[in-house]
Amino acid sequence: MLEVQVFDQGGVLKEPVVVSEEGFGGTVRKSLLRDAIIMYEANRRNSVASTKTKSEVSGGGRKPWAQKHTGRARAGSIRSPLWKGGGTVFGPHQRDYYYTMPRKAKKVALYSAILAKLKDREVVLIDKLIFDRPNTKKMVSLLGSLNINGSCLIVMENRDEVVWKSSRNISNLNVKLAAELCAYDVVKYRQILMTVSAFEGLKQK
Numbered sequence: 001m002l003e004v005q006v007f008d009q010g011g012v013l014k015e016p017v018v019v020s021e022e023g024f025g026g027t028v029r030k031s032l033l034r035d036a037i038i039m040y041e042a043n044r045r046n047s048v049a050s051t052k053t054k055s056e057v058s059g060g061g062r063k064p065w066a067q068k069h070t071g072r073a074r075a076g077s078i079r080s081p082l083w084k085g086g087g088t089v090f091g092p093h094q095r096d097y098y099y100t101m102p103r104k105a106k107k108v109a110l111y112s113a114i115l116a117k118l119k120d121r122e123v124v125l126i127d128k129l130i131f132d133r134p135n136t137k138k139m140v141s142l143l144g145s146l147n148i149n150g151s152c153l154i155v156m157e158n159r160d161e162v163v164w165k166s167s168r169n170i171s172n173l174n175v176k177l178a179a180e181l182c183a184y185d186v187v188k189y190r191q192i193l194m195t196v197s198a199f200e201g202l203k204q205k
Helices: 030-044 103-119 136-145 161-167 183-188 196-204
Strands: 002-004 017-019 123-126 152-156 173-177 191-195
Touching (some): 002 123, 103 123, 103 183, 152 183, 152 196
Parallel strands (some): 123 191, 152 191
Antiparallel strands (some): 002 017
């Protein structure tokens, strides 16, 4: 059993929540979690390196000189890789690195990432997160009262435009919905701040 600290919006500690490890898979599947992280990073990769082969380089429509009796080496095209401005041999080309894992495997990886954060005491719960208007200074003050200093991911059950606007100007801080959460998001940030309702929703799944 794991205990997770719960705070109110004023930063006052409340009764902790006791969580069963079985609710998040029981064990941290490190190998599966690693595979999921590699997949998400590969899918974010943008391939821009590209070179032209001798068939793609412009020019070289005819043989530069006769095959024999010139005293020079044989040449068939000025687009040869041996020539300056010619094509490239075995150079990089644009490619799609996208691939996917089974849906159940991604779900288990997400639970493993959350369980690892719970064991490392890097998950903080808050009973509610409601601002009357966008206020970045108030969000910074809240994070300070919860002893959150590094990068942080705020996980909420429902979309809240005011909370998002209060967080968007703070570096290393992001807001996600529990339904959109993936293993990469959980591992990327040092600490996770969840509303109690979002946390209970994840346990029910």
